[in-house]
Amino acid sequence: MSKKLPVLKFKKSLGFETSTQRSALMKKIRSQETKSEIILRKTLWANGVRYRKNFKKLPGSPDIVVTRLKLAIFVDGEFWHGYNWSIKKEKIKANRLFWIPKIERNIERDNENNGSLSSMGYTVLRFWEHEIKKNLQGCLTKILAAIEINRQNNPTNE
Secondary structure, three states: OOOOOOOOOOOHHHOOOOOOOHHHHHHOOOOOOHHHHHHHHHHHHHHHOOOEEEEOOOOOOOOOOEEHOOEEEEOOOOOHOOOOHHHHHOOOOOOOOHHHHHHHHHHHHHHHHHHHHHHHOOEEEEEEEHHHOOOOOHHHHHHHHHHHHHHHHOOHOO
């Protein structure tokens, strides 16, 4: 196993500072129950898909899991999970020594979790928040297709 990327703690003593306004905004950011997650879950439920949410028994605690069909779904925030990272990291101005390794470790962890879930026989789907907001039907189509494939491959799980 390769060495994990080191990430410094966000401490004033290490040279990282933030304004009280920025700090207040950051505290409002949710890791669970985001609008995109809720929209996707409600759509799945309306289409007869039953699931567990934030399933802690699996690597990465997937946002949505259809356990009987071994389907794990993640809804990733663009900033935190590094959407378009090669371009976005150049735009980070403040506290670069903290944020760049932090996001790169998140990307690395996502890949590790994908591998672990796949080795456990799970199909892993990841959607960016903006995909759900702009193309909910397309996301639903991908999920329903994965469900159908998993049903065909595992007819005993019904």
